[in-house]
Amino acid sequence: MAVKVLVVDDSSFFRRRVSEIINGDPRLQVIDCAVNGKEAVEKAAQLKPDVITMDIEMPVMDGITAVREIMQSNPTPILMFSSLTHDGAKATLDALDAGALDFLPKKFEDIARNRDEAVTLLQQRVSEIARKRAFMRRPAIAPVKTAAATTAAAPSSSQRAPVRAMASGAATATAPAPRAPSAPSRFKASGKRYQLVAIGTSTGGPVALQKVLSALPANFPLPILLIQHMPSTFTAAFAQRLNGLCKISVKEAQDGEPLKAGTAYLAPGGMQMMIDGRAGATRVKIIDGGDRMNYKPCVDVTFGSAANIYGDKVLSMVLTGMGADGRDGARLLKQHGSTVWAQDEESCVVYGMPQAVAKAGISTEDLPLDRISERILVELNLV
CATH class of the missing domain: 3.40.50.2300 (Response regulator)
Incomplete structure (x- = not known):
C-alpha cells in the first residue's frame, strides 16, 4: 500500500x-x-x-x-x-x-x-x-512548552536555565518500550579513561542532540565534538539554541580554537571538522567540505581524525540518521581501542547510520535515546 x-x-x-x-x-x-x-x-x-x-x-x-x-x-x-x-x-x-x-x-x-x-x-x-x-500516538499527558514558545525568554549563555523538558517529536513519536538487552536497569562503568566525546548524527539529530546534551552537567570534564548533517546557514543558529538550553557551553566550531572541557563544538555546515595537535593539546581544524564528499560535515572525517589523535581515549556515539556516514570512522575508532555506541532502532527517527555501525559489529552497546546521557554520566563516573 x-x-x-x-x-x-x-x-x-x-x-x-x-x-x-x-x-x-x-x-x-x-x-x-x-x-x-x-x-x-x-x-x-x-x-x-x-x-x-x-x-x-x-x-x-x-x-x-x-x-x-x-x-x-x-x-x-x-x-x-x-x-x-x-x-x-x-x-x-x-x-x-x-x-x-x-x-x-x-x-x-x-x-x-x-x-x-x-x-x-x-x-x-x-x-x-x-x-x-x-x-506515533497522541500524548497522554499535558504538553510541555515548546522551545518556540520559550525562545523569547531564553537565558544567555552566562545565565543558563536549568535543563528543560523538550517539546519535540520525542513527546509524541513514542516508541515501544526498549528491549531489556538495549536498556539494562542499571549501567556500569567500563573503567576506561577518556579525553574526548564525539557524536555523529543526521535525520532526527537536532532533537536527539538536544536531549542528550541538555542532561549533561556544567562541570562536564571533557570536550565534545558534534557532527550533524546540516546546511551551513543552520549550524550557527543550532549551536546558539543548544547553548541556551544546556548547562555546558555549545558553539559552532572555529578553525584553530583549542578544545576545552565542558564545551561542545558543532561542525560548521558545508565544511569538515578535524582535530590537530596531540592529545591534551588539541585544536579544531576546519577545512573545505570538498566537492567529492557526500556529507559536509562528515562523521567519518571527524571520527577518523579523533582516532588518529586520541587513540583509545574517545567515547563516541552514532545517533539517528539516514545512510551509513560514521561507520568507517567508528571502525577506525574501534581499531584504536576507543568506545563506540549506537542509538537503538526504536528511538531513531531513521535507523540508518546507527544500523550501519551495529550491523558491522562496531558498536558495543545499542542504547535508547532517553538513556544515552545517563549512560555517558555513568561511564565517566559522574553519578
Whole structure:
C-alpha cells in the first residue's frame, strides 16, 4: 500500500511541484493538499495521512503552529520545507521542537547537484519518515512548552536555565518500550579513561542532540565534538539554541580554537571538522567540505581524525540518521581501542547510520535515546 502524503503550502506552484515529485514514486501517493496551517490541521484529522510536508510561512496559521496542533491531536510524521537563511534556520528548529521529524531546503537546487538527485532525495526522505507513523500516538499527558514558545525568554549563555523538558517529536513519536538487552536497569562503568566525546548524527539529530546534551552537567570534564548533517546557514543558529538550553557551553566550531572541557563544538555546515595537535593539546581544524564528499560535515572525517589523535581515549556515539556516514570512522575508532555506541532502532527517527555501525559489529552497546546521557554520566563516573 502506498504511503499517503498531505502536501501543505500556500504556493500553488510549489504544491504542484512537490506533488509531482512524490507521485513519481510508486510507493508514495499525494492524497490531498492544504493551503495554510489551519487547513492542514483539519485535513490531518480527516484524512489521516502517513506523512505531511509542511511549509513554515503561510497565512491564517503558520507551519510551526500547525505542527504543534497536529502533534497534539493526530501525531503524524512531518517533513518541513525551509529557506536557507538564519531566520529560516531558527524557524525550522522551532518546527523540529514542535514535533516535525525532518526538513529540506525549499530551493531544491540547494540540496542536490542536479534535479534527479533532488527528486530522489525528497522521495527517500518521505519514505523514511513514514516508517515512524506506527510509533506515533497522541500524548497522554499535558504538553510541555515548546522551545518556540520559550525562545523569547531564553537565558544567555552566562545565565543558563536549568535543563528543560523538550517539546519535540520525542513527546509524541513514542516508541515501544526498549528491549531489556538495549536498556539494562542499571549501567556500569567500563573503567576506561577518556579525553574526548564525539557524536555523529543526521535525520532526527537536532532533537536527539538536544536531549542528550541538555542532561549533561556544567562541570562536564571533557570536550565534545558534534557532527550533524546540516546546511551551513543552520549550524550557527543550532549551536546558539543548544547553548541556551544546556548547562555546558555549545558553539559552532572555529578553525584553530583549542578544545576545552565542558564545551561542545558543532561542525560548521558545508565544511569538515578535524582535530590537530596531540592529545591534551588539541585544536579544531576546519577545512573545505570538498566537492567529492557526500556529507559536509562528515562523521567519518571527524571520527577518523579523533582516532588518529586520541587513540583509545574517545567515547563516541552514532545517533539517528539516514545512510551509513560514521561507520568507517567508528571502525577506525574501534581499531584504536576507543568506545563506540549506537542509538537503538526504536528511538531513531531513521535507523540508518546507527544500523550501519551495529550491523558491522562496531558498536558495543545499542542504547535508547532517553538513556544515552545517563549512560555517558555513568561511564565517566559522574553519578
